[in-house]
Amino acid sequence: MGQNSNNAQVVISPLAPKDGFGAFPAIDGVTFAAAEAGVKYASRSDVMLVSIAEGSTLAGVFTKSSTRSAPVLDCQEKLAALGAASTSDAPLPKDGFAILVNSGNANAFTGRFGADAVGKTTRAVAAALNIPAAHVFSASTGVIGEPLPAERITAVIQTLKARLSPDKAEQAARAIMTTDTFPKGAVCEVMINGKPVKIAGFAKGSGMIAPDMATMLVFIFTDALIDAGELQATLSRLNETTFNSITVDSDTSTSDSVIIAATGKSGVQIDGPQSATGREFATALGAVMRDLAHQVVRDGEGASKFLAVTVSGATSTQDAKKVAMSIANSPLVKTAVAGEDPNWGRVVMAIGKSGATADRDLITIKFGDILVAENGWVSELYREQDGADYMKQTDLELFVDLGLGEGRATVWTCDFTKRYITINADYRS
Amino acid sequence: MGQNSNNAQVVISPLAPKDGFGAFPAIDGVTFAAAEAGVKYASRSDVMLVSIAEGSTLAGVFTKSSTRSAPVLDCQEKLAALGAASTSDAPLPKDGFAILVNSGNANAFTGRFGADAVGKTTRAVAAALNIPAAHVFSASTGVIGEPLPAERITAVIQTLKARLSPDKAEQAARAIMTTDTFPKGAVCEVMINGKPVKIAGFAKGSGMIAPDMATMLVFIFTDALIDAGELQATLSRLNETTFNSITVDSDTSTSDSVIIAATGKSGVQIDGPQSATGREFATALGAVMRDLAHQVVRDGEGASKFLAVTVSGATSTQDAKKVAMSIANSPLVKTAVAGEDPNWGRVVMAIGKSGATADRDLITIKFGDILVAENGWVSELYREQDGADYMKQTDLELFVDLGLGEGRATVWTCDFTKRYITINADYRS
Numbered sequence: 001m002g003q004n005s006n007n008a009q010v011v012i013s014p015l016a017p018k019d020g021f022g023a024f025p026a027i028d029g030v031t032f033a034a035a036e037a038g039v040k041y042a043s044r045s046d047v048m049l050v051s052i053a054e055g056s057t058l059a060g061v062f063t064k065s066s067t068r069s070a071p072v073l074d075c076q077e078k079l080a081a082l083g084a085a086s087t088s089d090a091p092l093p094k095d096g097f098a099i100l101v102n103s104g105n106a107n108a109f110t111g112r113f114g115a116d117a118v119g120k121t122t123r124a125v126a127a128a129l130n131i132p133a134a135h136v137f138s139a140s141t142g143v144i145g146e147p148l149p150a151e152r153i154t155a156v157i158q159t160l161k162a163r164l165s166p167d168k169a170e171q172a173a174r175a176i177m178t179t180d181t182f183p184k185g186a187v188c189e190v191m192i193n194g195k196p197v198k199i200a201g202f203a204k205g206s207g208m209i210a211p212d213m214a215t216m217l218v219f220i221f222t223d224a225l226i227d228a229g230e231l232q233a234t235l236s237r238l239n240e241t242t243f244n245s246i247t248v249d250s251d252t253s254t255s256d257s258v259i260i261a262a263t264g265k266s267g268v269q270i271d272g273p274q275s276a277t278g279r280e281f282a283t284a285l286g287a288v289m290r291d292l293a294h295q296v297v298r299d300g301e302g303a304s305k306f307l308a309v310t311v312s313g314a315t316s317t318q319d320a321k322k323v324a325m326s327i328a329n330s331p332l333v334k335t336a337v338a339g340e341d342p343n344w345g346r347v348v349m350a351i352g353k354s355g356a357t358a359d360r361d362l363i364t365i366k367f368g369d370i371l372v373a374e375n376g377w378v379s380e381l382y383r384e385q386d387g388a389d390y391m392k393q394t395d396l397e398l399f400v401d402l403g404l405g406e407g408r409a410t411v412w413t414c415d416f417t418k419r420y421i422t423i424n425a426d427y428r429s
Numbered sequence: 430m431g432q433n434s435n436n437a438q439v440v441i442s443p444l445a446p447k448d449g450f451g452a453f454p455a456i457d458g459v460t461f462a463a464a465e466a467g468v469k470y471a472s473r474s475d476v477m478l479v480s481i482a483e484g485s486t487l488a489g490v491f492t493k494s495s496t497r498s499a500p501v502l503d504c505q506e507k508l509a510a511l512g513a514a515s516t517s518d519a520p521l522p523k524d525g526f527a528i529l530v531n532s533g534n535a536n537a538f539t540g541r542f543g544a545d546a547v548g549k550t551t552r553a554v555a556a557a558l559n560i561p562a563a564h565v566f567s568a569s570t571g572v573i574g575e576p577l578p579a580e581r582i583t584a585v586i587q588t589l590k591a592r593l594s595p596d597k598a599e600q601a602a603r604a605i606m607t608t609d610t611f612p613k614g615a616v617c618e619v620m621i622n623g624k625p626v627k628i629a630g631f632a633k634g635s636g637m638i639a640p641d642m643a644t645m646l647v648f649i650f651t652d653a654l655i656d657a658g659e660l661q662a663t664l665s666r667l668n669e670t671t672f673n674s675i676t677v678d679s680d681t682s683t684s685d686s687v688i689i690a691a692t693g694k695s696g697v698q699i700d701g702p703q704s705a706t707g708r709e710f711a712t713a714l715g716a717v718m719r720d721l722a723h724q725v726v727r728d729g730e731g732a733s734k735f736l737a738v739t740v741s742g743a744t745s746t747q748d749a750k751k752v753a754m755s756i757a758n759s760p761l762v763k764t765a766v767a768g769e770d771p772n773w774g775r776v777v778m779a780i781g782k783s784g785a786t787a788d789r790d791l792i793t794i795k796f797g798d799i800l801v802a803e804n805g806w807v808s809e810l811y812r813e814q815d816g817a818d819y820m821k822q823t824d825l826e827l828f829v830d831l832g833l834g835e836g837r838a839t840v841w842t843c844d845f846t847k848r849y850i851t852i853n854a855d856y857r858s
Contacts (some may be wrong), residue, residue, distance in 0.1 A: 039450065064782075065778070065781030066781045066783075066785075066786070066789070067777050067778065067780055067787065067789045067792070068789075074445075108777070109777045109789065109805060109806060109807075110805075111804055111805040111806030112805075113806070113807075144774030144775075144778070145775060145802070145806065145807050171784030178809060236464040253778065254777065254778055254781055290685070331760070331849075335849075335850055344574065345537075345573030345574050346573075348538045348683065349573070349682065349683055350536070351495070351496055352492075352494030352495045352683055353493075353494055354494075354495075358493075359493070360495065360496045360538065361540065373574070374539070376540040376541075377538060377539055377540030377541075377542070377574065378538075378574050390715070400649070416850065417850065418850045418851065420760075420764075420850075421764055421767065421845065421846060421849075421850060422847065
C-alpha cells in the first residue's frame with residue numbers, strides 16, 4: 001500500500017496485543033518509566049517518563065487546532081528555541097532530554113492554569129534529571145477544562161526517575177492509554193551502510209477520536225545519528241502520508257502530538273533526503289509511522305472494519321487527498337461499511353461533495369478487485385452479490401480513479417457503528 | 430432567531446403534521462397534481478406535477494456537488510437559457526411553466542440514460558400542457574445509479590394533467606416523500622403596499638440526509654410580481670442563511686434543488702433589494718425558507734433534538750459560519766447532544782478544528798442563557814447541574830462568541846443517535 005516501502009530492506013514488526021511488548025527493542029540512550037500518580041484514575045499507572053541521552057536530536061509535529069493544549073504550545077516553543085539555538089554560533093548545551101506524559105487530564109482549555117502546570121511538572125523533571133527545563137517535553141491526554149493537578153505528578157517524579165530502564169517501554173505505553181483497548185507499538189530494524197539502525201515507537205490512539213480524550217500521542221525513538229533539521233523535515237514529510245492520512249470521525253484533538261528522538265548511538269550517520277542513507281531511514285521510519293497509524297484506526301471506538309481509501313487520477317495530490325478524506329469521513333459511507341453494504345452511490349456522493357475537480361462520467365470505482373462503476377454508471381460486469389460478498393471482510397480496500405491526472409493519495413479509516421454512538425453519547429453521564 | 434424577521438409584519442404559519450395541509454393557501458396561477466407511477470414503490474403516489482401560469486418568473490438554487498444528477502443539470506441549463514432570453518431583444522414566449530418530480534429513483538449517476546430520461550419526461554409534460562420543453566423543470570429523489578423508468582412516468586402524465594387543481598399541494602408534497610416522516614409546508618401572507626402577497630412552499634427533507642435518497646427538494650410559490658433576475662438574487666441571498674445553514678450529517682446530495690415561481694397574479698410589484706417592497710418580500714420569503722429548513726432538520730433521521738448554533742464575534746461572516754458548521758457537523762458534539770451531556774470541551778475542540786481564526790482565551794460559550802466558559806476556561810459561575818438540566822430540553826441553543834470581530838452566523842442541526850446508524854447501516858440489506 002505504502003509509497004515508501006519500495007526502496008530499502010525493512011523488517012517491520014507490529015506489536016499486536018497478543019504479542020505484548022516483548023519485541024520492543026532497547027534503544028541505546030533511551031530509558032522508560034511509569035508510575036501511579038492518581039491524576040484521575042485510581043489503581044492504574046497514569047504517568048510515564050522517558051529519559052533521552054545527551055547529544056540526541058528531537059523533532060515533533062502537533063495538532064493544527066487553534067485551541068491546542070498548554071503542553072502542545074510548550075513543546076512547540078521549546079522545539080523552536082532548540083532549532084534557533086542549533087543555527088546560532090553559541091555552543092549547544094550538552095544535556096539530555098526528557099518526555100513526561102500523563103493520562104486522565106488533557107490540560108486543555110484550562111486558562112492560565114494550563115501553562116502553570118506545564119511549568120511546574122517539566123521543571124520538576126529537569127531538576128530531578130539535572131537537565132535544562134527547556135529540554136523537557138510533555139503531553140497530557142484526558143478530560144478537557146479541568147486544571148491538571150500538577151502536584152500529584154511532581155510527587156512521583158523521584159519514583160519515575162528510580163524506575164527508568166531501557167525495557168520499560170510497554171509500561172510507559174500502558175500508562176498513557178485512555179479508551180485504547182490495547183497498547184500500540186511498532187518496531188523496525190534497517191541496515192544502513194552495513195550497520196543496523198533501530199526505530200521503535202508507541203502510540204496512544206484515540207479510537208474514534210475519543211470523547212474528551214480526543215488525542216493521539218506518538219513517541220518514536222531511534223539510535224540513528226541525524227541532524228535535528230533533517231529529522232524534523234523527514235518527520236513532517238512522512239506525517240502527511242501516515243498520521244495525517246487517518247481519520248476516525250473527522251474530529252480533531254486539541255492535543256495530538258508526535259515526537260521523535262534520535263540518540264545517534266548506532267553511529268550510523270543519516271544524510272539529506274536525497275542521499276541513500278536519507279532514503280533508507282525515511283523508508284523505515286515511514287513504515288513504523290504507518291503501522292502505528294493503522295493501529296490507531298483499528299482501535300477506533302466501536303470500529304468493526306478497517307477501510308483503505310485510495311484515490312488516483314486526480315488533478316493534484318491535494319485533490320486526491322481531499323476526495324479520499326471526503327469518502328473516509330462521510331457518515332453515510334461509514335455506516336454503509338458497518339452494514340456490509342456495497343453502496344457505491346454514497347461513494348459518488350462523497351466524491352461530489354469533496355470540492356475537488358471531478359467529472360462524473362470519468363470516475364471509476366472499485367471495491368478491492370471488483371470493478372463497480374465506470375463511465376458515469378454502474379459497470380456492466382458488476383454483480384451486486386460480488387460487492388456484498390466483498391464487504392463481509394474485515395479489511396476493505398476502496399479505489400477511486402478520477403481519470404483526470406496523476407494525483408494520488410491513500411487514507412485509512414474505520415466504520416461507524418452503534419457502539420460509537422453508545423460510547424460517545426453516554427461518556428460523561 | 431432570524432436576521433430577516435425584524436423589518437416587516439410577517440405572519441408565518443408552519444404546517445405541522447398534525448395540521449395536515451389544510452392551511453396551504455391557493456396561489457393564483459398554480460395548480461398541483463399527484464399520481465401513482467410505480468417508479469419503485471408500490472401502492473403510493475410517487476409523481477407530482479405543478480402547472481404554473483404564463484407570465485410567471487422562476488428562479489432556482491441547486492447542489493454544488495460535482496456529481497450532480499441529470500435533472501439538476503437540466504434545470505440549471507434551462508434557467509440559464511431563460512435568463513439569457515430575458516436580457517435579449519427577442520420577445521419572451523408567453524407560455525406557462527411546469528415542474529415534474531418523482532420519488533423512488535434519483536436519476537443520478539446513470540450515465541447517458543440520465544439525460545435521456547429527463548428529456549423524455551419533460552417533453553411529455555410539455556406536449557400535454559402545450560408549453561415549450563424549455564419551460565418544464567424536473568427533480569428526482571431516490572436510489573442512485575439505477576436508470577429512471579421514464580415510460581412509467583410518461584404513462585401517467587395525462588392523469589396528472591386531469592388532476593391539476595389549486596388545492597392539491599398536500600398530495601403533491603406527499604408524492605415526493607422518501608424517508609420523511611411528515612410532509613413539510615410553510616405559508617406566509619405579507620401586506621405590501623396595502624395589498625396581500627402570498628408565499629407558500631413545501632419540502633421533501635432528507636432527514637439526516639438520507640441513505641441513497643440523500644436529497645432535499647423545495648418548491649415555493651408566490652403571487653408576487655417580480656422580475657426573474659430579482660427573484661433569483663433574492664433566493665440566492667436568502668439561501669445562504671436558510672437551506673445552506675442547516676446540516677444533518679455533513680453529507681451533500683447529488684440532487685438538492687430549491688425552485689421558486691412567482692405568478693404576479695397579486696399585481697403587487699416587488700422592486701429591488703434596497704426598496705421597501707424588496708425588503709418586505711425578502712423578509713417574508715426568508716421566513717418561509719427558514720421554517721422549511723428547520724422542518725427538514727427536525728425530521729432528521731433518528732433525530733431526537735434540534736440544535737441552533739450561533740457564532741458571533743468572528744473576524745468575518747465566513748469565519749462565523751465555518752465555526753458554526755464545524756460544531757454542528759462534529760460527531761462528538763452531536764453524540765453529546767443525544768446523550769444530554771453539556772460537553773463544552775467538545776465545543777472547544779470543534780472551534781479549534783474549524784480553520785477559522787480563534788483565540789482560545791477570548792472564547793465565550795453559552796448553553797441557552799447559561800454562561801459555561803469564558804477567558805479560556807470554565808466560568809466560575811457555571812454549575813455542571815445547570816448544564817445537565819438544560820440539555821434535557823428538545824430544542825437547544827448554543828452560543829459561541831469568539832471575541833474578535835463582528836462576524837455572526839447561525840446554523841441548525843440535530844443530534845446523532847443510534848437510530849441514525851440503524852437506518853443507514855441497514856438501508857440496502
